[in-house]
Amino acid sequence: MEYPHSIMTFLGKSWPELICLCLLLCATEVVFGQFEFELQPVNVTALRDSEVKFKATVQGQWTFMTWTIGEFLVLTMSSSGTSTPSGPRYSAQFCTGTGTTCVEFTINVTRQDSGPVICTVQGAYGSKTAQLSVQEPGSVGISGGGLSGGSRTVQEGEQVEFQCATLGWFPAATISWTLDGYAVNSSLVNTTDVGNEGGYNSTSVYKFTAIRNTTVTCLATVPTLPDPISSSVQLVVVPKPTDWTVLIAIVLSFSLFALVVLLIIGLIFCYKRRKEKQLTYQAEMMRQRTQSQLSNKPDIQNQGQVNPVFTIDGLPPSERDSRFSQTNGSFYEQPVSDNSYQPGNAYSNLELNFPKHRHVTIV
Numbered sequence: 001m002e003y004p005h006s007i008m009t010f011l012g013k014s015w016p017e018l019i020c021l022c023l024l025l026c027a028t029e030v031v032f033g034q035f036e037f038e039l040q041p042v043n044v045t046a047l048r049d050s051e052v053k054f055k056a057t058v059q060g061q062w063t064f065m066t067w068t069i070g071e072f073l074v075l076t077m078s079s080s081g082t083s084t085p086s087g088p089r090y091s092a093q094f095c096t097g098t099g100t101t102c103v104e105f106t107i108n109v110t111r112q113d114s115g116p117v118i119c120t121v122q123g124a125y126g127s128k129t130a131q132l133s134v135q136e137p138g139s140v141g142i143s144g145g146g147l148s149g150g151s152r153t154v155q156e157g158e159q160v161e162f163q164c165a166t167l168g169w170f171p172a173a174t175i176s177w178t179l180d181g182y183a184v185n186s187s188l189v190n191t192t193d194v195g196n197e198g199g200y201n202s203t204s205v206y207k208f209t210a211i212r213n214t215t216v217t218c219l220a221t222v223p224t225l226p227d228p229i230s231s232s233v234q235l236v237v238v239p240k241p242t243d244w245t246v247l248i249a250i251v252l253s254f255s256l257f258a259l260v261v262l263l264i265i266g267l268i269f270c271y272k273r274r275k276e277k278q279l280t281y282q283a284e285m286m287r288q289r290t291q292s293q294l295s296n297k298p299d300i301q302n303q304g305q306v307n308p309v310f311t312i313d314g315l316p317p318s319e320r321d322s323r324f325s326q327t328n329g330s331f332y333e334q335p336v337s338d339n340s341y342q343p344g345n346a347y348s349n350l351e352l353n354f355p356k357h358r359h360v361t362i363v
Contacts, residue, residue: 036060039119039128046109047224048136054105055095056119056128064122067092067105069132070115077103109134111170135222138168138199140231142218151234154210155241164204164218164231172200173220176228179208180215210237 037058046052056065067075067090074090077083079100083092089110095102107113114134120127144152144162154160166173172193177184184206191204204218214235221228 037062037119037121037125037128039130041130043131043133044117045133045135045224047222048109048111048134050109050224052107052109052132054107054117054119054130056103056105056121057098058101058103058121058125062100062121062123062125065092065103066120066122068116068118068120069107069113074107075105111136134170135224136168136170136199137220137222137225137229138166138170138173140164140166140173140218140220140229142216142231142233144233147233150232151236153236153238155239156210156237157240158210159207160210160235161205161207162216162218162233164206164220166200166202166204166220168199169202169220169222170195170197170199171222173202173222175202175204176219177204177206178217178219181217210235212237 037056040055040057044052044054054067058065061079063079065077065079066073067077073086075083075085075092077092081094081100085091089108091106093104093106094100095104105119107117109132111134113132115132117130117132118127119130142162142164144160152160164175164177166175172195175189175191176186177189188208189204189206191202193200193202195201202220206216206218214237215232216235217230217232219228219230
C-alpha cells in the first residue's frame with residue numbers, strides 16, 4: 001500500500017528525521033521527569049497557635065530537603081528520614097504509605113510566620129514556594145456610660161450608646177452586635193479601624209432606644225476563628241417617671257383663667273357696690289336736703305282750718321273770731337276781759353272770767 005507523499009512528510013521532515021525527533025523528546029522527558037516535585041497547598045490562611053501542614057511530593061531519588069520560612073531556614077531533612085528543626089514549633093516526617101516520595105512539614109504558626117514558605121530539594125529539583133497568612137485574635141470589651149458590674153440601668157425611652165473595642169487583632173476584626181441573640185442591622189453600627197501589619201484596634205459604636213431589659217452583645221471575629229469572641233452587658237430598663245409638665249401647664253392655664261374671671265367678677269362687684277353707695281349717699285343727701293328745706297317752710301299740713309260753724313256758747317261769731325288767733329299753726333283762746341261783758345248775756349261774770357275750752361279739730 002502506498003501513502004501519499006504529503007502523509008510521508010511532516011513539517012517538511014522525512015520519516016528518518018521524525019523518528020530521531022521522537023527519540024530526543026522521550027529522552028528529555030525521562031531526564032527531566034526524574035527531578036520534578038510538587039508543594040501543596042500553595043496558599044494557606046491559619047489562626048495563630050494552630051498547626052499548618054505542607055506536603056512536598058518528590059519524583060525520583062533525592063538526598064536532602066530544606067524548609068525556609070521567610071528568610072530563615074527552619075528545618076533540614078534527609079532521605080533517610082532524619083530531620084533537624086531550628087525550634088520545637090517545626091517538624092517533618094514521611095507521609096504515611098508513600099515511602100520517601102512524600103514529606104509532610106508541620107509548623108505551629110505565629111504572626112511572625114506569615115509570608116513565603118519555601119521547600120528546596122538538593123540537586124536538579126530546585127525549590128517550590130507557598131504563601132502562609134497567619135491571623136491573630138485579640139481582646140473584646142464593651143464600654144459605655146453608667147456600666148457597673150456588667151450592667152447598666154436606664155429609663156424607658158432613653159437613648160443609649162455602647163462602644164465595643166477590639167485590641168490587637170490581625171487583620172482588623174469584623175464586629176457585629178446582637179440584642180437578646182438577635183442580630184443588629186450593620187447599617188445602625190459605626191465602626192472604625194486603626195492599625196498596621198503589627199495589629200489593628202477597632203471601635204464600634206451602637207446607639208438605640210431603650211425599651212425593655214436587654215442583653216447587649218458585641219462579637220468580633222476573623223475568617224479563621226471558629227467562633228466569634230464576644231462581650232456582653234445587661235441593659236436594665238426602669239419605667240420612666242410620669243411627666244407632669246403637660247398636666248401642670250393645663251392646671252396653670254385653667255387657674256390663670258379662673259383668676260382672671262374672678263378678678264373681673266370682683267371688679268364688677270366692687271363697681272356695683274361703689275355705685276350703690278354713691279346712689280345711697282346721693283339719696284341720703286337729697287333726703288336730708290329735702291328735710292332741711294321742709295324744716296325751713298311753715299308747716300302747712302299741721303295748720304288747721306277755721307271751722308265756720310264752731311261757736312262759743314253765748315258768743316256771736318264776730319266776737320268768737322276776735323277771741324282766737326293763730327300762732328305757728330295752733331289756736332288758743334284769749335282771756336275774756338271784763339269790758340266785754342254785756343247785759344243780756346246768758347253767762348254770769350263768773351262764767352266769763354273762767355271760759356270753757358274747746359278742742360279744735362285740725363283737718
